[in-house]
Amino acid sequence: MTDENPSPRSLLRRRGHAGAGRVGMVELFFDLVFVFAITQLSHTLLGDLSARSALQIGLLLLGVWWVWIYTSWVTNWLDPERVPVRAGLFVLMLAGLILSASIPKAFAGLGLAFAAAYVFMQVGRTLFFLWAVRGERVSMVRNFQRILVWFCLSAMLWIAGALADGDARLGLWAAALAIEFIAPSLYFFVPALGRSTLADWDVDGAHMAERCALFIIIALGESLLVSGATFATTPWTPVSVSAFIVAFVGTVAMWWLYFDKGEHAGVHRITSAADPGRHARVAYTYLHLPIVAGIIVCAVADELLLAHPDHATDAGIAAMIGGPALYLLGVGAFKWASSDRPLPPLSHLVGLCLLVALAVPAFLQLLSALAVGALACAALVTVAVWEHVSLRTGTHAAPASAHGH
Numbered sequence: 001m002t003d004e005n006p007s008p009r010s011l012l013r014r015r016g017h018a019g020a021g022r023v024g025m026v027e028l029f030f031d032l033v034f035v036f037a038i039t040q041l042s043h044t045l046l047g048d049l050s051a052r053s054a055l056q057i058g059l060l061l062l063g064v065w066w067v068w069i070y071t072s073w074v075t076n077w078l079d080p081e082r083v084p085v086r087a088g089l090f091v092l093m094l095a096g097l098i099l100s101a102s103i104p105k106a107f108a109g110l111g112l113a114f115a116a117a118y119v120f121m122q123v124g125r126t127l128f129f130l131w132a133v134r135g136e137r138v139s140m141v142r143n144f145q146r147i148l149v150w151f152c153l154s155a156m157l158w159i160a161g162a163l164a165d166g167d168a169r170l171g172l173w174a175a176a177l178a179i180e181f182i183a184p185s186l187y188f189f190v191p192a193l194g195r196s197t198l199a200d201w202d203v204d205g206a207h208m209a210e211r212c213a214l215f216i217i218i219a220l221g222e223s224l225l226v227s228g229a230t231f232a233t234t235p236w237t238p239v240s241v242s243a244f245i246v247a248f249v250g251t252v253a254m255w256w257l258y259f260d261k262g263e264h265a266g267v268h269r270i271t272s273a274a275d276p277g278r279h280a281r282v283a284y285t286y287l288h289l290p291i292v293a294g295i296i297v298c299a300v301a302d303e304l305l306l307a308h309p310d311h312a313t314d315a316g317i318a319a320m321i322g323g324p325a326l327y328l329l330g331v332g333a334f335k336w337a338s339s340d341r342p343l344p345p346l347s348h349l350v351g352l353c354l355l356v357a358l359a360v361p362a363f364l365q366l367l368s369a370l371a372v373g374a375l376a377c378a379a380l381v382t383v384a385v386w387e388h389v390s391l392r393t394g395t396h397a398a399p400a401s402a403h404g405h
Helices: 025-047 051-077 083-101 111-132 138-163 166-186 205-232 238-272 276-286 288-307 314-337 346-363 369-393
Strands: none
Touching: 025 051, 025 083, 025 205, 025 288, 051 083, 051 111, 051 166, 051 205, 051 276, 051 288, 083 111, 111 138, 111 166, 138 166, 166 276, 205 238, 205 276, 205 288, 238 276, 238 288, 238 314, 238 369, 276 288, 276 314, 288 314, 288 369, 314 346, 314 369, 346 369
8 A cells, every 4th residue: 555554543544564474363263254155155055966066056156256355455454453343343244154155045035135144245345445545545436436336237237137037137237247257357446437547456466465375275274174074974985995095186286286486486476576466357256257266166076986886977077177177277377377477387288178178088988077077177287286396396397486486
């Protein structure tokens, strides 16, 4: 922020001192709601692996992520240790629980509950922020006034969609999300209010990076919970134990791919950037979405693998290959955005090619479900080992210095 020492009555974070960007315990408490949301998304997808269901769950995931990432931006500026801010987070938690509980029937009888909770969180949080910064610099107030206009516009489509049925609901909610996802790229332009600038998005880079890294941990933790819970109810045979090991190793490989190099590269880039708001918008607001989506799909695939290791339907195979592919795509794009390399990481591109090659025998039913899962897991492990070794020896597609190592 421009002012690193706000007045004692200000609700803004104090910056410029040790621990200023530390993630608070109340923020971690808030994130627990999204453990529930991720579980709801993965279990709902598991219950119906049709293309239509996948489209609906994908849309709901966009909504869940958008609520969470906007709240992270807000707590990047506001001090969660102040009582009004903490109380605001508790109110958002309650609304988040309602939103999460309504996910399985968001396209059925609980559509209005989902939409109302979503609109309340997005619009209500923005109104609270405007109240909290009413005495702060004009540019900050104007930025959130513009955001409020965009959220009010999308809110009408959310509520209209909740009152509609079938394809109409899907279309209206997709339009609402499109408005919200396009808004940051347009700098929230509003006639008479103008547009925001990157200088208005003066985030604390270390805090933003840590918040998103913790969300990845939440998603990976949900994947482990799914695997453990399913394995606990499955007869322990050599095949089921093998499936469990494959699921575990795959989750570890996903952790390694993000946290061994990627997370450090992101922190280095955003904390050293002259315009951290730009990197926060691209690398964290947008590019983390396919990473989370990949983890959720992998959790579904792991549960299918543990329940039916001998055979998988086409939808199950799509999850077993598509989940790792989504994850590699997201992590690779994130690392690319966090470095000066001209091309995405070669290791991740090769991993994607291996998964595409695996799709041919898998969909021809030439492999068992366990074999498909094991080979998809092997692709993730290959990428993780390749990247780790090549960066240690300096032969990776990008110099190690790009990662801050």
